[in-house]
Amino acid sequence: MVVRCEDVWREVSNYLDGELDPQLRAAVEEHVRGCRQCTAVVNGTRNVVELYGDERMLQIPLGFSRRLQQRLGQGVGRSPGTAFGWMMALGFAALLLITFEVGNSNRSLAELRSEMARTSAHIPPELVVVAETDGRIFHVPGCRFILDKDHLKTMTSAEALRLGYAPCVRCLRKYLAETHDLKTEDETAGLETGEPEQ
């Protein structure tokens, strides 16, 4: 089989992707060996594929990840369609109420807590926890499920609950296990609990 320059140009993409049958591939390579122009086309096209295929060409703007997480956090809080989603939506609405309450309100804590916080009675009140500045969840320091580690507030769990944060169901699962049946499936599957790395 003999191929011409036009054939090489037409097949160069398939050639680089390894999609030519052996006979055609051999013919292309034979032609390229003796043709400077086609050598240039093949080499140049290969360079294009390699350069653009480099991960460094997939750059994201500074702060992109953080902004995406923030947007996602807002969207997750308003997600419809699931019982948990509605519970979180109610909890978020409760948090909004808490935010606009007078700071020195004399209401009982039981009335101010979100649905999730209401089930957190077993968390030691003096346990040191962290919460994201713009978040709704409090965690054990170092929890792997903290989304924004650059903007954290440290407080006790009692204060976190008072402020309306809900406990992380992963790093604080042992305190919640009595009220939520969280342990069996994930522990059986050997999944991470969110406990901080040692």
Added chain:
Amino acid sequence: MPETTASLENAGDSWNEQTLIRRVREGDHELFYELIRPYERRVYAATLAILRDEADAEDAAQEAVLKAFKNIRQFRGEARFSTWLIQIAINEARMRRRKQQAVTMEPIVDQPDEEGRYIPRDFADWREIPSETLERAEVRERLAEALNSVGQKYREVFILRDMQQLSIEETAKVLGISIPSVKTRLLRARLMLRDLLAPGLGGGWSKVRGAV
């Protein structure tokens, strides 16, 4: 970017991804970012390829990720999760582009007849480009400029196939075109980019090489 838990890139297997998908569906919504984190660059690259504006692309990328979250129950696992996610991003960007009703001039490098032959315009041989050149922002910018000047239908195929490493079949599915069309457009995109970047044209690449 905050550190994550068992990163999919570290775990490197679809089992973890399937587990994350299941848990998100079951209500662990906070895990959704962990699920899409390995693909956020690709999502952004897909929207940027169509919208060609960083702010619009970022907004579209965010919206696409949100839509993926809200529709996670509709993901059936017939395709890769990344492919499904990128498809949502492409659709979102295309919808925005239509709404913007931007007038885009098809660059003269486009060949009007997709099925006709593409004849390379330059035969200068650039045998090897050091990968370290990509560390330089101006090199990446030059490559991005060249890509932006290629017609949209070629650019989309090239982004998905050569930058996002989708297969020919996945690219065809995401874009809603045939496999032969993918191959034809990919060939043209590659050759056009080669011509835009070839040293013999005296374009930006020769200047960049001089700077390197």
